[in-house]
Amino acid sequence: DAKTTQPTSMDCAEGRAANLPCNHSTISGNEYVYWYRQIHSQGPQYIIHGLKNNETNEMASLIITEDRKSSTLILPHATLRDTAVYYCIVSNAGNMLTFGGGTRLMVKP
Amino acid sequence: DAGVIQSPRHEVTEMGQEVTLRCKPISGHNSLFWYRQTMMRGLELLIYFNNNVPIDDSGMPEDRFSAKMPNASFSTLKIQPSEPRDSAVYFCASSLAARTETQYFGPGTRLLVL
Numbered sequence: 660d661a662k663t664t665q666p667t668s669m670d671c672a673e674g675r676a677a678n679l680p681c682n683h684s685t686i687s688g689n690e691y692v693y694w695y696r697q698i699h700s701q702g703p704q705y706i707i708h709g710l711k712n713n714e715t716n717e718m719a720s721l722i723i724t725e726d727r728k729s730s731t732l733i734l735p736h737a738t739l740r741d742t743a744v745y746y747c748i749v750s751n752a753g754n755m756l757t758f759g760g761g762t763r764l765m766v767k768p
Numbered sequence: 769d770a771g772v773i774q775s776p777r778h779e780v781t782e783m784g785q786e787v788t789l790r791c792k793p794i795s796g797h798n799s800l801f802w803y804r805q806t807m808m809r810g811l812e813l814l815i816y817f818n819n820n821v822p823i824d825d826s827g828m829p830e831d832r833f834s835a836k837m838p839n840a841s842f843s844t845l846k847i848q849p850s851e852p853r854d855s856a857v858y859f860c861a862s863s864l865a866a867r868t869e870t871q872y873f874g875p876g877t878r879l880l881v882l
Contacts, residue, residue, distance in 0.1 A: 693870075702772075702859050702873030703811070746811075755824070756871060758803075758811040 662686070663747045668763040671741075677734040679762050681747030684728040690751040692723060694732045695758070696743040703746065703758070706732065737766045772874035774860050780880045786848040789877045792841055793862030801871060802835055802845050803859040811859075817843065850881045 664682040671677040693708040746761040773792040815825040837843040861871040
């Protein structure tokens with residue numbers, strides 16, 4: 660029972676912003692939206708998370724719609740090293756995170 | 769901090785042999801997770817511990833798999849006997865519980881069972 664829906668793959672030109680969408684129409688009021696990424700042959704890496712307000716850190720920005728049914732992860736200036744699988748996860752169950760298929764982002768020169 | 773440490777990084781074994789994977793979480797973290805990743809099934813949570821106590825092991829595939837956390841700085845995942853379908857990358861992750869759910873993953877152990 661998937662809680663999130665993401666495109667299977669996306670391309671982005673190096674230096675441009677990468678906007679990765681995620682639908683989570685069944686999100687409940689106390690569930691957070693988390694984003695992780697997994698670069699080839701490495702363990703997943705935490706990027707950012709939010710509840711209802713937009714969030715920004717040194718890696719990315721997270722935009723959550725007002726109804727919280729979808730969100731967008733923004734990498735403002737994508738580099739080749741941002742090529743990875745990006746996972747959008749919703750969770751409120753303590754430390755439990757359930758990873759779906761994610762979006763395979765290819766940053767091209 | 770060295771991050772989450774896993775050993776071995778690679779393991780090749782024959783069907784029927786016992787396999788033990790090891791994990792050292794980040795110092796001060798009190799939650800530890802074991803995941804398995806395959807092409808077919810993606811990243812699956814096997815078990816997680818909080819304060820060294822197993823909280824949810826519903827993801828452990830069968831009795832051949834067991835996990836222990838004898839203290840806050842060490843955990844093992846054991847497969848006995850191993851089977852070819854156990855071939856996967858096994859990740860360990862740790863987090864500081866309370867109100868944060870960000871998990872820090874180790875580099876993984878690539879297991880190949882022949």
